[in-house]
Amino acid sequence: MSGLTGDTKQDTIMIAYDGSENADRAIDYAGRFLASHRAYVVTAWESGVHQSARLSALSGGMQPVLHSVVDQDIDDALHVDARTRNSRGVARARAAGLAAEGRLAEVDSTVWGALVDAADTLEVDILVTGTRGSSGLRALLHSSVAEHVLKHCQRPVLVVPAGCARRGEGAVAGQKAADRKSKARVVTSQP
Secondary structure, three states, X not given: XXXXXXXXXXXXXXXXXXXXXXXXXXXXXXXXXXXXXXXXXXXXXOOHHHHHHHHHHHHOOOOOOOOHHHHHHHHHHHHHHHHHHHHHHHHHHHHOOOOEEEEEEEOOOOHHHHHHHXXXXXXXXXXXXXXXXXXXXXXXXXXXXXXXXXXXXXXXXXXXOOOOXXXXXXXXXXXXXXXXXHHOXXXXXXX
């Protein structure tokens, strides 16, 4: 991290991008608040076989056996979809003023693990991610990628929450912010 170590390496950020509105918001915040010389927009993708195995394990069932030609066709389609989503993220990052390049990270065990590995491989200074904003039963069943990235990444992580309202998004967002302010307590120290 160039600002802390005094080396000549340029600051580099990595933005985890899945094509969602929350990932778009993370890019927008990165462009607005982070100055860097290089940004990698990284989309994690899973092969069809890996997705099937993961879902089968979650349900306690057995994985269906697919013909290898079908597997390759599915994998090719998933890879093309990931590249397309990644290209949209790169375009958005460039529009936000970042010198962005796209990368795909193939998932071999978990999405969060692929993202942490990509951050290490790319030697980025900070990783930016959005959140899904799940709560209740949905959050219990689907653990948060952002939460795991935050716990396991050995570099700074900027998490842009799903509930992070942009200015001017309407009365509902303003009301929620007002509710939080009324419950907040400011703690200050006096000299």
